Each structure stands twice: as structure tokens, then as C-alpha cells.
Amino acid sequence: xxxxxxxxxxxxxxxxxxxxxxxxxxxxxxxxxxxxxxxxxxxxxxxxxxxxxxxxxxxxxxxxxxxxxxxxxxxxxxxxxxxxxxxxxxxxxxxxxxxxxxxxxxxxxxxxxxxxxxxxxxxxxxxxxxxxxxxxxxxxxxxxxxxxxxxxxxxxxxxxxxxxxxxxxxxxxxxxxxxxxxxxxxxxxxxxxxxxxxxxxxxxxxxxxxxxxxxxxxxxxxxxxxxxxxxxxxxxxxxxxxxxxxxxxxxxxx
Numbered sequence: 001x002x003x004x005x006x007x008x009x010x011x012x013x014x015x016x017x018x019x020x021x022x023x024x025x026x027x028x029x030x031x032x033x034x035x036x037x038x039x040x041x042x043x044x045x046x047x048x049x050x051x052x053x054x055x056x057x058x059x060x061x062x063x064x065x066x067x068x069x070x071x072x073x074x075x076x077x078x079x080x081x082x083x084x085x086x087x088x089x090x091x092x093x094x095x096x097x098x099x100x101x102x103x104x105x106x107x108x109x110x111x112x113x114x115x116x117x118x119x120x121x122x123x124x125x126x127x128x129x130x131x132x133x134x135x136x137x138x139x140x141x142x143x144x145x146x147x148x149x150x151x152x153x154x155x156x157x158x159x160x161x162x163x164x165x166x167x168x169x170x171x172x173x174x175x176x177x178x179x180x181x182x183x184x185x186x187x188x189x190x191x192x193x194x195x196x197x198x199x200x201x202x203x204x205x206x207x208x209x210x211x212x213x214x215x216x217x218x219x220x221x222x223x224x225x226x227x228x229x230x231x232x233x234x235x236x237x238x239x240x241x242x243x244x245x246x247x248x249x250x251x252x253x254x
């Protein structure tokens with residue numbers, strides 16, 4: 001589904017964020033990406049939906065060359081890729097239902113979105129996904145009145161309303177407490193297993209990555225230095241990724 005071929009990314013000031021990445025992610029995988037801050041995790045994730053352009057190499061999503069997507073083709077690419085952010089990226093003063101319905105914006109013109117020209121089927125889909133996330137009763141509350149965990153579920157429901165094949169999650173639990181983090185990761189796992197959606201998540205928490213992912217990527221200075229199963233992520237692999245061994249509290253914090 002997703003294929004990186006010799007992909008590099010160099011920012012204008014000269015920072016090399018990705019260095020000759022070769023990587024294939026298959027349909028239906030649950031992948032967690034770990035590494036130090038600044039290692040290139042977010043850059044790697046955001047090249048997939050072309051939030052960041054690559055500097056060299058080739059990146060394919062479903063055999064579509066991402067770098068060649070512009071205008072309509074780029075909108076079509078992004079329709080199939082949901083995005084979850086650490087800060088939720090909800091419209092705080094708008095109710096939950098309208099936030100979720102905005103997941104259909106990529107299927108409409110600017111004027112269609114402005115005047116909320118959504119079909120009955122789209123409206124029912126938004127409500128269905130709120131129910132799937134267990135927050136249908138919050139549909140007409142303002143987004144900023146919800147807890148962090150509830151807001152992340154709203155963001156998930158919005159992403160599902162796109163009918164995506166892939167969901168990218170950039171530090172989805174970084175601002176949540178441990179219990180809520182596990183609940184949100186349970187939601188990702190359910191979406192992955194029941195709906196067959198590919199999940200790719202940048203993670204600070206090594207323990208959550210090992211518990212939920214089917215595959216873990218370790219990135220250091222823009223290079224993939226570990227690619228394996230949770231069982232293969234041993235102390236030697238962690239030293240390779242982080243430059244030293246991690247104690248139990250650090251594994252929870254990273």
C-alpha cells in the first residue's frame with residue numbers, strides 16, 4: 001500500500017529529516033514509529049499525505065506517485081488518508097457533530113462546505129461514527145467542552161467519516177493521561193481489526209507501541225534503524241534507536 005524508495009527530505013535551512021528511507025507498509029498493518037524528538041518521525045508520517053514534500057526518491061500510496069499529485073489528484077489522495085493530531089485539531093466552538101461531518105469536506109467544493117451541502121447519507125455516516133466511538137450522546141455539545149480523550153475520539157470519528165484506507169496519527173496520546181491513552185489506543189486497535197484500516201502512529205510511549213502495534217519502526221537521525229515485531233524490540237534495539245538503554249520509567253515517557 002505504501003512504498004518509500006530511497007526517500008530523503010532536507011529542509012531549506014539544511015536539516016536532513018529523512019535519509020534514504022526504503023520502506024514498504026502493507027494494507028491492514030498497525031505500525032508504530034518510535035525515536036527521539038527530532039529523529040524524523042513526524043516528517044516520515046507527513047510525507048505520506050504530502051503535508052511535507054520529499055526532496056528526493058519516490059513515495060507511492062496505492063501505486064500513486066505522491067509527488068506527482070496536485071490539485072484534484074492530491075485531494076483524492078488525501079480523502080483516503082485520515083489524520084489524527086496530538087492537539088486534536090477540532091473547531092472548538094463548533095459542536096461535535098459538525099466537527100465529525102467536516103470529514104466529508106474533501107468530497108465537496110468550497111461553497112458546498114461553506115453552506116453545509118452534505119447529503120443525508122453523509123449526515124448518517126457522521127452519526128454512525130460517533131456511535132462507533134461511543135460518544136453519540138455528545139453530538140450537540142461544543143468540542144471544547146469535552147475531555148481530552150473524548151476530543152480524540154471526535155477526531156477519530158471525523159477521520160472515519162472520510163472513509164479512509166489509512167489513518168496517520170501524530171503523537172495521538174502525548175497529551176493524554178495513561179488510562180485515557182490506553183483507551184484511545186484500544187479505539188485504534190478496534191478500527192484496525194474490525195474495519196481493516198491501516199494505522200501508522202508516531203509514539204512517545206514505547207510500552208504502548210509494544211502492546212498495540214503489529215510492527216514497530218525505530219528512526220534515528222532520519223534513518224530507519226529498527227524494523228520488526230514488538231517481541232524483537234529488545235534492549236539492544238532500544239539502544240540503537242535511543243543511543244542508550246532505557247529504564248522502565250523512560251520507556252513509559254518516550
